Amino acid sequence: MLHYAIVFLVIALVAALFGFGGIAAGAVEIAKILFFVFVIMAVVAFVISIGRKG
Numbered sequence: 200m201l202h203y204a205i206v207f208l209v210i211a212l213v214a215a216l217f218g219f220g221g222i223a224a225g226a227v228e229i230a231k232i233l234f235f236v237f238v239i240m241a242v243v244a245f246v247i248s249i250g251r252k253g
Contacts, residue, residue, distance in 0.1 A: 201233075201234070201237045203233050204230045204231075204233035204234040204237060205230075207226045207227075207229045207230035207233065208226070208227070208230040210222075210226045211223045211224075211225075211226035211227040211230060214226060
């Protein structure tokens with residue numbers, strides 16, 4: 200999932216470079232959402248793994 204967030208970020212940077220503001224803003228929002236979903240899933244997996252060891 201982090202891979203997709205980085206891909207959308209790169210798409211946003213390329214779109215901004217060529218002047219497509221709307222597309223760049225949309226891609227940035229998707230990248231942000233995917234990044235935060237990845238972070239939440241990573242934290243949940245970490246907490247679950249600590250819970251199973253204890």
